[in-house]
Amino acid sequence: MTPPLSPDSILQTGLAFWASKTLLSAVELGVFSQLADGPLAFEALQTRLGLHPRSARDFLDALVALGFLRRTDRTYANTPETDLFLDRAKATYVGGLLEMANHRLYPSWGQLSEALRSGEPQNELKTGGPGLFEVLYADPQGLEEFLAAMSGISRGANQTIARTFPWQQVRTFVDVGTAQGDLAVQIALAQPHLSGIGFDLAPVEPIFASYVERHGLAERLHFAAGDFFQQPLPAADVVLMGHILHDWDLPTKRMLIGKAFEALPTGGALVVYEAIIDDDRSKNAFGLLMSLNMLIETPGGFDYTGADCMGWMREAGFSSTRVEPLVGPDAMVIGVK
Numbered sequence: 001m002t003p004p005l006s007p008d009s010i011l012q013t014g015l016a017f018w019a020s021k022t023l024l025s026a027v028e029l030g031v032f033s034q035l036a037d038g039p040l041a042f043e044a045l046q047t048r049l050g051l052h053p054r055s056a057r058d059f060l061d062a063l064v065a066l067g068f069l070r071r072t073d074r075t076y077a078n079t080p081e082t083d084l085f086l087d088r089a090k091a092t093y094v095g096g097l098l099e100m101a102n103h104r105l106y107p108s109w110g111q112l113s114e115a116l117r118s119g120e121p122q123n124e125l126k127t128g129g130p131g132l133f134e135v136l137y138a139d140p141q142g143l144e145e146f147l148a149a150m151s152g153i154s155r156g157a158n159q160t161i162a163r164t165f166p167w168q169q170v171r172t173f174v175d176v177g178t179a180q181g182d183l184a185v186q187i188a189l190a191q192p193h194l195s196g197i198g199f200d201l202a203p204v205e206p207i208f209a210s211y212v213e214r215h216g217l218a219e220r221l222h223f224a225a226g227d228f229f230q231q232p233l234p235a236a237d238v239v240l241m242g243h244i245l246h247d248w249d250l251p252t253k254r255m256l257i258g259k260a261f262e263a264l265p266t267g268g269a270l271v272v273y274e275a276i277i278d279d280d281r282s283k284n285a286f287g288l289l290m291s292l293n294m295l296i297e298t299p300g301g302f303d304y305t306g307a308d309c310m311g312w313m314r315e316a317g318f319s320s321t322r323v324e325p326l327v328g329p330d331a332m333v334i335g336v337k
Ligand SMILES: C[S@@+](CC[C@H](N)C(=O)[O-])C[C@H]1O[C@@H](n2cnc3c(N)ncnc32)[C@H](O)[C@@H]1O
Pocket: 133, 150, 151, 154, 176, 177, 178, 179, 180, 199, 200, 201, 204, 226, 227, 228, 229, 241, 242, 243, 244
């Protein structure tokens, strides 16, 4: 007998933004940072957070029910995960991504239907303003927030690439669009024989330099300032591009893969990684939603399948290509010259 149909999953996804926005507001208000020094009684926490009495208990108890806080009697505490990843004072903080989701993506995603009809981004570009990167680079705090957010979203994949790529015969690498430099840092930490370059726009340099310095890697990791639309990529045995290609339209994707080919010696490798969509385009929901996020944020960006990327690599001249899983929705596409 077939079980009766249920609307549960429809309703769960339809109202998932309630839970999402509750978590985003908790990060914005600093709930997890306030609790990082230890549990707090309800009244103390309410006062520290500046919450109106009407919904303070509902808000905090919703966070308990969602699994982000623990409560004993009337005292609230972080869970091990929220303590490690959502306390702003810790190096393991991943809330930068959620801060960006809260103040930038949440309002823009409210216009998704319009974006789907028009094919146009729904951020500053909509009113004739500058593009995503110009906006970020005009505001030093916004830039730092974005780059830290990228480290948060990328760290698991970065550590996997650092461990699993065959680095034995490699001496040098360049990370294109390096942001804070977390991929370069993770590779250098795991592979002490390697030296690397982080390539990015000039305003990123101080942020990269202080991140690399914090990890004690300034001798082996250097910054190269450049614009990949204007300049060739620095030469290296391995070229890496994390969350770069999906920002751009197809001609730009091809141009960047071509520049990577030029920067590599024969036998060198291009490693492209992000939320690579499965070839059947039916399983990697995160990758497909990420592509909608590119619609919201960029004029021509989109995510793509492993087969798509291997095809572009072969057109550029790469002789062998393969796709390897990383963590969660991420995979890397490797092209060997
Ligand atoms: C989405 S972030 C990816 C950061 C990092 N690779 C990661 O995966 O976490 C894109 C990066 O590309 C850089 N970028 C954007 N336009 C660029 C350009 N024209 N030349 C060089 N880098 C650029 C940005 O500054 C940013 O650091």
